[in-house]
Amino acid sequence: MTNLDYRPEKSGRIELDPEGAEEGLAQLVLTVIELLRQLVERQAIRRVEGGNLTEEEIEKLGVALMNLDIKMDELKEIFNLNDDDLNIDLGPLGNLL
Template sequence: MVNEHKPTGKIALDPEKAEEGLSQLVMTVIELLRQLVERQAMRRVESGSLTEEEIEKVGEALMNLEEKMEELKEIFNLDDDDLNIDLGPLGNLM
């Protein structure tokens, strides 16, 4: 069975596909938060405010989080383009 999944960069508002739109929105928010946490962690690493052990733990946690995101994208049949929502005149989210 072939799934005709075509990313549009917009949240699906069709009542028939409300669940898909909701999963896309939730996954987009989670991905945005993941990226923010990653950037903050990198700033702390670059500033030298973390010990080697803390750097190791942060790196491992970020890798695990990214793996989980990949699993969830597969479950919900989403890809990176789907999570980069088009905000109209503001441009794309990420």
């Protein structure tokens, strides 16, 4: 297996092997970023529903979240990952996302 054809295992676990370390690290970093993105999105929805934001703030927040989503899609494509690859298995705790 070479770095070019490395594919994370479909088990949902992060697999770091010597030849695919870059891809495994990218998977881990993007998983953490996706988790944080989802938390920020949920908090933003609560703030919007709570009426704590102006229309301008809501617009800026929406654009920022859309841009982050686009960037995540670009990074997943660069590292040949999909949404399932970012949903790592935490053992007895279940899946992360």
